[in-house]
Amino acid sequence: QKEVxxxxxxxxxxxxxxxxxxxxxxxxxxxxxxWYRQYSGKSPExxxxxxxxxxxxxxxxxxxxxxxxxxxxxxxxxxxxxDSATYLCAVNRAGTASxxxxxxxxxxxxxx
Amino acid sequence: xxxVSQHPSRVICKSGTSVKIECRSLDFQATTMFWYRxxxxxxxxxxxxxxxxxxxxxxxxxxKDKFLINHASLTLSTxxxxxxxxxxSSFYICSAPPRTGGQPQHFGDGTRLSIL
Numbered sequence: 001q002k003e004v005x006x007x008x009x010x011x012x013x014x015x016x017x018x019x020x021x022x023x024x025x026x027x028x029x030x031x032x033x034x035w036y037r038q039y040s041g042k043s044p045e046x047x048x049x050x051x052x053x054x055x056x057x058x059x060x061x062x063x064x065x066x067x068x069x070x071x072x073x074x075x076x077x078x079x080x081x082x083d084s085a086t087y088l089c090a091v092n093r094a095g096t097a098s099x100x101x102x103x104x105x106x107x108x109x110x111x112x
Numbered sequence: 113x114x115x116v117s118q119h120p121s122r123v124i125c126k127s128g129t130s131v132k133i134e135c136r137s138l139d140f141q142a143t144t145m146f147w148y149r150x151x152x153x154x155x156x157x158x159x160x161x162x163x164x165x166x167x168x169x170x171x172x173x174x175x176k177d178k179f180l181i182n183h184a185s186l187t188l189s190t191x192x193x194x195x196x197x198x199x200x201s202s203f204y205i206c207s208a209p210p211r212t213g214g215q216p217q218h219f220g221d222g223t224r225l226s227i228l
Contacts, residue, residue: 008153032215043118043205043222044156049215088155097214098144104155 003027004091006103014111019076021087021106026070029094033065035074036088038105044088048074079110115139116208118220125196126228132192133223135162135206141186142208146217147179150203162189196227 005024013019021035032051036044048063050056050072056063062075072091076083086105093099117136125131135145143164148156160170160181168181178200180192193200203224207217 004155034216041203041224043219045219046216092215098209098217099146099158099161100215100217101158102155104153 002103003101004089004103006087006089006106008104009107010109011106012109012111013079015079015081017079019079019083019108019110021074021076021089021108023072023074023089023103024070025072025089025091025101027091027094027101028067028070030091031094032092032097033063033072034090034100035061035063035072036090036102037083038086038088040086047087076108079108081110081112084108084110115218116142116206116220118206118223120223121221122224122226124226124228127197128195129227130192130194131196131225132190133204133206133225135189135191135208135220137187137208137218140208140211142189143186144209145183145189146207147181147189147191148205148207150205150222156205159191162191164189193225196225198227201225201227 035048038044050063050065060077064073086107088105089103090100119134145162147159150156159174160168162181162183164183170176183189205222206220
């Protein structure tokens with residue numbers, strides 16, 4: 001089992017729709033969870049961080065965390081073509097505050 | 113503006129060449145920096161942790177003699193890919209934790225290394 005799993009996609013949604021991205025992780029000791037957006041050929045850019053169970057909203061983005069199910073998701077409302085990118089889920093390694101384990105990413109395509 | 117500067121952004125060189133990549137923290141001191149590698153359509157994989165004033169710690173499977181890391185000062189870490197071969201072609205990214213430690217990390221812009 002991979003430590004951080006994501007569906008590679010591509011996930012295709014029409015402009016204006018809600019995109020839902022999912023991630024599961026294996027290490028129950030992880031406490032910090034992140035969503036990064038990565039455009040082709042660029043380094044990751046932090047979109048959302050979440051540390052406690054429940055929802056966290058920031059503009060069009062909502063992160064959801066369920067530690068019991070070891071599941072974290074990202075919802076993007078009113079999807080725009082500029083949201084087309086690969087979204088990486090990252091989880092801190094248990095016992096370390098700084099080291100991250102990344103999923104392979106989900107490629108999102110927002111169509112006109 | 114960028115808080116971590118990575119240089120160069122792109123390197124193309126012949127097989128057998130050694131390549132040095134620099135990672136600088138701007139406006140803050142980074143006693144720890146991380147080096148990642150990302151192959152096409154794959155995730156970022158942590159290669160090593162660069163520690164100022166001490167040896168780098170390498171992840172399992174990463175050859176320390178192949179990937180030399182030097183944390184020369186509180187603002188600079190370098191990664192040298194020694195005697196690079198085509199299979200070393202990848203996207204190399206550095207990051208630094210914030211001043212207070214932990215998260216979120218600041219990522220450099222990455223270096224695209226292509227070995228012919």
